[in-house]
Amino acid sequence: MAAHSAVFSVSKILTSFRGGHLGNTAKVFGTTVTSQRNKAVLTPPPAKYGGRHTVTLIPGDGIGPELLGHVREVFRFSCVPVDFEVVNVNSALETEVDINNAITAIRRNGVALKGNIETKHTMPPSVKSRNNVLRTSLDLYANVMHCQSLPGVQTRHKNIDIMIIRENTEGEYSSLEHESVSGVVESLKIITRNNSLRIADYAFRLAREKGRRRVTAVHKANIMKLGDGLFLQCCREVASGYPDITFDSMIVDNTTMQLVSKPQQFDVMVMPNLYGNVVSNVCAGLVGGPGLVPGANYGRDYAVFETATRNTGKSIADRNIANPTAMLLASCMMLDHLKLFDYASSIRNAVLTTMNETRLHTADIGGQGTTSEVVQSVMRIIQSKGQLTAEL
Amino acid sequence: MTTRSLCRVLKPVFGERLFRVGPASEFKTRVSTLAYGATTCHQRNKSTYTNIPPPALYGGRHTVTLIPGDGIGPELAHHVCDLFRFCCVPVDFEVVHVDSAMTSEDDINNAIMAIRRNGVALKGNLETNHNLPPSYKSRNNLLRTTLDLYANVMHCQSFPGVRTRHKNIDIMIIRENTEGEYSSLEHENVPGVVECLKIITRAKSLRIADYAFRTAREKGRRRVTAVHKANIMKLGDGLFLECCKEVASGYPEIAFDSMIVDNTTMQLVSRPQQFDVMVMPNLYGNVVSNVCAGLVGGPGLVPGANYGEDYAVFETGTRNTGKSIANRNIANPTAMLLASCLLLDHLKLRAYASMIRRAILTTVTETRLHTADLGGQGSTSEVVQTVMKAVQSTGPLTLSI
Numbered sequence: 035m036a037a038h039s040a041v042f043s044v045s046k047i048l049t050s051f052r053g054g055h056l057g058n059t060a061k062v063f064g065t066t067v068t069s070q071r072n073k074a075v076l077t078p079p080p081a082k083y084g085g086r087h088t089v090t091l092i093p094g095d096g097i098g099p100e101l102l103g104h105v106r107e108v109f110r111f112s113c114v115p116v117d118f119e120v121v122n123v124n125s126a127l128e129t130e131v132d133i134n135n136a137i138t139a140i141r142r143n144g145v146a147l148k149g150n151i152e153t154k155h156t157m158p159p160s161v162k163s164r165n166n167v168l169r170t171s172l173d174l175y176a177n178v179m180h181c182q183s184l185p186g187v188q189t190r191h192k193n194i195d196i197m198i199i200r201e202n203t204e205g206e207y208s209s210l211e212h213e214s215v216s217g218v219v220e221s222l223k224i225i226t227r228n229n230s231l232r233i234a235d236y237a238f239r240l241a242r243e244k245g246r247r248r249v250t251a252v253h254k255a256n257i258m259k260l261g262d263g264l265f266l267q268c269c270r271e272v273a274s275g276y277p278d279i280t281f282d283s284m285i286v287d288n289t290t291m292q293l294v295s296k297p298q299q300f301d302v303m304v305m306p307n308l309y310g311n312v313v314s315n316v317c318a319g320l321v322g323g324p325g326l327v328p329g330a331n332y333g334r335d336y337a338v339f340e341t342a343t344r345n346t347g348k349s350i351a352d353r354n355i356a357n358p359t360a361m362l363l364a365s366c367m368m369l370d371h372l373k374l375f376d377y378a379s380s381i382r383n384a385v386l387t388t389m390n391e392t393r394l395h396t397a398d399i400g401g402q403g404t405t406s407e408v409v410q411s412v413m414r415i416i417q418s419k420g421q422l423t424a425e426l
Numbered sequence: 427m428t429t430r431s432l433c434r435v436l437k438p439v440f441g442e443r444l445f446r447v448g449p450a451s452e453f454k455t456r457v458s459t460l461a462y463g464a465t466t467c468h469q470r471n472k473s474t475y476t477n478i479p480p481p482a483l484y485g486g487r488h489t490v491t492l493i494p495g496d497g498i499g500p501e502l503a504h505h506v507c508d509l510f511r512f513c514c515v516p517v518d519f520e521v522v523h524v525d526s527a528m529t530s531e532d533d534i535n536n537a538i539m540a541i542r543r544n545g546v547a548l549k550g551n552l553e554t555n556h557n558l559p560p561s562y563k564s565r566n567n568l569l570r571t572t573l574d575l576y577a578n579v580m581h582c583q584s585f586p587g588v589r590t591r592h593k594n595i596d597i598m599i600i601r602e603n604t605e606g607e608y609s610s611l612e613h614e615n616v617p618g619v620v621e622c623l624k625i626i627t628r629a630k631s632l633r634i635a636d637y638a639f640r641t642a643r644e645k646g647r648r649r650v651t652a653v654h655k656a657n658i659m660k661l662g663d664g665l666f667l668e669c670c671k672e673v674a675s676g677y678p679e680i681a682f683d684s685m686i687v688d689n690t691t692m693q694l695v696s697r698p699q700q701f702d703v704m705v706m707p708n709l710y711g712n713v714v715s716n717v718c719a720g721l722v723g724g725p726g727l728v729p730g731a732n733y734g735e736d737y738a739v740f741e742t743g744t745r746n747t748g749k750s751i752a753n754r755n756i757a758n759p760t761a762m763l764l765a766s767c768l769l770l771d772h773l774k775l776r777a778y779a780s781m782i783r784r785a786i787l788t789t790v791t792e793t794r795l796h797t798a799d800l801g802g803q804g805s806t807s808e809v810v811q812t813v814m815k816a817v818q819s820t821g822p823l824t825l826s827i
Contacts, residue, residue, distance in 0.1 A: 155664070159664065166658065211660065211662055216628075218628070219627070219665050223624060226618055255556055257554075257608050257610065261612055261621075266556075293720070311687070311688045312713050314688075319693070320695055343688065
C-alpha cells in the first residue's frame with residue numbers, strides 16, 4: 035500500500051509538471067525514476083562469486099520439494115555453477131516471518147526458483163497468500179508463460195505457440211476486500227495507468243525481441259469500462275510506438291472460446307491478472323497439462339521461476355509420479371536469465387529429447403514413467419552429449 | 427445500495443436465526459424466507475406491484491416480448507417467428523426495438539416494461555459500444571439487473587452430429603447473473619488508478635446456490651461443483667463458497683465439491699466429462715460458459731436462459747452479437763431456435779417444444795447442412811427450411827411451407 039501511495043503522489047506530480055500528455059517512454063521512465071527514488075539503494079550487483087551464482091530456492095509444498103530436489107540433482111550432475119540457498123516457508127504458520135526471510139534472500143541473490151506455497155482456505159482472511167505477498171513485495175510485474183505444443187505429447191490441438199504475458203501485481207489480486215455491511219462483501223479490483231503501461235511495454239518489447247508479429251490484449255471493457263478500458267487504452271498507446279507489431283484486442287469470453295476451438299490464431303497475449311490466470315491455465319491444458327509448462331515472473335531487479343500453473347499437487351506429492359518437466363524447464367529459463375546459455379540449452383535439449391524421442395511420459399500425460407526415471411533419462415542424455423558431468 | 431440497507435432492515439425483523447445453520451427443513455424455510463425476503467424487497471421497491479403478475483395468456487395464446495437486438499439477432503428472431511407461425515405455436519410476439527447507439531435509456535426501459543407485462547422474453551444481444559462514455563451502461567446488464575434475473579442457466583451437451591475434440595459432454599452451468607464483477611461500480615479517485623468493485627452478497631449467493639441445487643435435484647443430477655477463487659479473494663469468494671456449502675447441507679443426496687477457477691478451466695480442456703452441474707459467480711460463469719460452448723461446437727449451438735423470480739428471458743448461451751456475419755445468411759440458427767424451445771418449455775407448451783427440438787436435432791445431425799461455424803456450407807435459411815420440413819413430416823398441424 036505504501037508503494038501504491040508513493041506512486042500515486044509522484045504520478046500526480048509528474049502529470050502536473052509535464053502536462054496531461056506524456057509519451058510512453060517518459061511515463062515508463064517516470065515509473066523507473068519513481069521506484070528508484072523510493073528505493074534506498076540502486077540495483078544490487080549479481081550474486082556471483084568466483085564464477086558461481088547463488089540462487090534462492092523455495093521448496094514450497096506438495097510436489098515442490100521433490101521436484102526441486104531433482105533440479106538440484108541435475109544441476110550437480112551437469113556441473114552447473116549455481117549454488118542454491120534454500121529458504122523454507124511454512125504455509126501453516128500465520129506469521130509472515132518465513133516469507134519475509136524468503137523475500138530478503140531473493141533481494142540478496144536477485145534470482146529464485148520456487149515451488150508453490152499452499153494457501154489454506156481454513157486460515158483467517160488476514161493471512162494473505164504467500165505467493166501473492168512475494169510477487170507484490172518484489173514487484174514482479176510480468177508473468178511470462180510460453181505455451182508450445184511438444185511433438186512427443188499427444189494433444190487434441192497441434193501447433194500451438196502462444197506467449198502469455200500477464201500482469202502480476204494488481205488487478206483482482208490486490209487482496210483488498212471488506213465487509214462494510216454484514217453479508218455484503220466488496221472486493222476491489224485495482225487497475226492503474228502506470229502498471230498497465232509497464233506491462234504493455236514489457237509485452238511489446240518481448241514480442242519484438244522474439245520476433246513475434248501480433249499482440250492481443252484480453253479484456254472485459256464492455257462491462258468494466260473504466261478498469262479494463264484503462265488497460266486497453268494503455269495497450270493501444272504503447273502499441274502506437276511499435277508499428278511493426280500488429281495489435282488487436284479481444285474480450286475474455288470470446289478469447290477462451292477461440293482458445294478451445296482454434297488456438298493457433300494467437301501469438302502473444304497480454305492481459306490483467308485474473309484473465310491471465312484463466313487463460314494461462316486453458317493454454318496449459320491445451321498443450322498437455324500442468325506438468326509441462328514453465329513460468330517466469332520478472333520484475334525490474336528480480337526474477338523468480340516456477341511452474342506456470344502454480345500447482346501445489348498435494349494429492350500426488352511424494353509418490354514419485356509428478357512430472358518434472360515443468361520445473362526442469364523453469365530451471366533452464368533461470369539459467370538463461372543468469373546468462374549460462376550453454377548449460378540451459380543442454381538441459382533443455384535433454385528434457386525435450388526425453389519427452390519427444392524416448393517418449394518416457396509420466397502419468398499426467400498418459401504414460402507410466404516415474405519422476406526419477408525421467409530425471410535419470412535426462413541425466414543420461416546430458417552425459418551422452420559428451421560434456422563434463424559428475425558420476426551418474 | 428438497496429440490498430445493503432434492506433439487509434440491515436431485515437436482519438432485526440427476521441432475527442439472527444437466518445444466519446445459523448440448522449436442520450435441513452428449518453434451513454429450507456430459512457432460505458426461502460431469505461429468498462422471499464429478497465422478493466419482498468424488490469417488490470417493495472417496485473412502485474407498481476404488490477404481487478406476482480398473472481401470465482399473459484389470453485384466449486389460449488401467449489404473448490412474449492421479442493427484442494431483436496443487433497448483429498445476427500434480428501434475422502434469427504425473424505426465423506424463430508417464421509418457425510412458430512409455421513408450426514402454429516400459440517405464441518404472439520410483441521416486438522420491442524432497442525437502439526444500442528442511443529445514449530438515452532428510454533428504449534431499454536420500454537423493453538423492461540414490456541417484459542414486466544408479458545413475463546417472458548426472447549432476445550438477441552444488444553451491442554455495447556466501447557466508444558460511448560462510461561456512463562452508458564451495458565443494456566443487457568441493465569435488463570438483467572432491473573428484472574433481477576438472478577440465474578443464468580446454460581446446458582452444454584455434445585451433439586451427435588457435430589464433430590468436436592471432446593465427446594460425451596453434459597454440463598449444466600448455473601451462473602449468478604446480477605452481481606459479482608458486473609455491478610458496473612467503478613471509480614477513479616486518483617487519476618490513473620481505477621477501482622472496480624466486485625460485490626458478493628450473502629443473500630444472492632444463497633439464492634443462486636439454492637437454485638443450483640434445486641435444479642440439480644429436479645433434473646436428477648448427482649454432483650454440484652462450485653467454482654471460485656477463494657485462495658485470493660478470501661472474503662468475496664469465501665462468502666460464496668460458504669453459502670454453497672450451507673445450501674449443500676440441505677441436499678444430502680447431491681455431492682458437492684469446489685474447484686478453483688484456474689484448475690477448472692484446465693480440467694475443462696483436458697477432461698470435461700468429469701463435470702456435472704457447476705455453480706459460480708458472474709465473471710467465472712462468463713469464462714466457463716464460453717469454454718464449454720467452445721467445447722461442444724461453438725457459439726451457434728448452445729441456448730441460454732435467464733431466470734428470475736417472476737420473469738424469464740431466453741437468448742443464445744454465449745450472447746454474441748455476431749456483427750461480422752450479420753445479414754449474410756450464414757449465421758447458425760440452432761442456438762436461437764433451441765432457446766425458443768426453452769421458452770416454450772417455460773410456457774408449459776411442452777408438446778410444441780419437444781417437436782421443434784426433435785426437428786432441430788435431426789437437422790444438426792445432417793452434416794451437409796452445417797453452417798460455416800461448424801465447418802459446413804449450409805445457409806441459415808436452408809437450415810430453417812429443413813427444420814420446418816422435419817416438423818411437417820412428423821405429422822402435426824402446420825401451415826404450408
